[in-house]
Amino acid sequence: MCGEGPTWDATCPFCPGNEEAALEVMRVPAGNPWQVRIVGNRYPALTQTTSLAREYSGLVRRISGVGYHEVIVESQIHNTCAALERPADLTRVFQAFIDRAWAIQQDRRIEYILFFKNHGRQAGASLRHPHAQIMALPIVPSEVRVRAVSARTHFDEVGACAYCEMLQEELADGRRIILESEHFVAFSPYAASTPFHVWIVPKQHSASLLHATPAALEDLGRSLHFILRSLYVGLNNPDFNYVLRSAPVRDLGAPYLHWYITIVPRISLAAGFELGSGIYINPSLPEECADYLRTVDSSSLHGAHAYGAD
Secondary structure, eight states, rough: TOOOSSSTTTOTTTTTTOOOOEEEEESSSSSSSSSSEEOSSSSSSSSSOOOOOEEEEETTEEEEEEEEEEEEOOSSSSOOGGSSSSSHHHHHHHHHHHHHHHHHHHHHTTEEEEEEEEEEEEOOOOSSSOEEEEEESOOOOHHHHHHHHHHHHHHHHHSOEEEEEEEHHHHHHHHTTTEEEEEEEEETTTSSSTTOOOOEESSOOOGGGGOOOOHHHHHHHHHHHHHHHHHHHHSSSSSSSEEOOOOOOOGGTOTTTOOOOEEESSSSSSOHHHOOOOOOOOSSSSHHHHHHHHOOOTTTTOOOOOOOOO
16 A cells, blocks of 8 residues: 555665666756656666667568667655655656656657556556566557547547547537546546546647647646545555556657547456457446545645645
């Protein structure tokens, strides 16, 4: 449970004093004490030293595993989590990702940069210390391409961004809205595939988080913090994943793409029907999930930092 156990662990590679200098990519601020560090994954799924090569043999297609696999260490504190930190701490993590992503995309072998967080064992986290991950790929993943094609088709047919239209419809309906801030709307999407599935979508059309203004980033930290605290209190700190869905490197200005963050609590499992059909049975209504998260009182929640307006 976040907040329990030691604040420092001698065996944790992410705790202060245990830093592996050979793996460090950057830290914020540059000296000590640091607040955020980006380090190379000790067991990377991709490697920068491999040359980009494709092979074709009948139906078999291969591409070399070139790319970047890095970890964003979100805090010095071992036993904390985003819900117990401050909104400004989340903003700092996103700014570190943006800075790193701009540098990575200078590598012309890279086509897509993925930013994601696994929280808890059910979500795939192998270490307790709060961290997120960056993976830069030499391809645009098929799921991203399918979504982009659908969005492009809609744009070509009606001349408008499908996500902008969806956002306006959700705001007009109101039942699935969890939070509306100056720059963002958080809601449980219509026909959500899993319980308490949440999207955080920018009001201002933009294909990529990399173009976010400082004011929008601060608001994103507050908005995501509100959602994660509501999940922490309302669902007793569930395991979850959140993923940044953003434009491929070569489509950062695409008028039909719209970035957003999707948050998926791991409180239900995909079984045979879901795996066999691709159709997900959601035992909850998104309207009820949104209403519940709107009313969760997290004001008494205290953590590694005293909660404040930042």
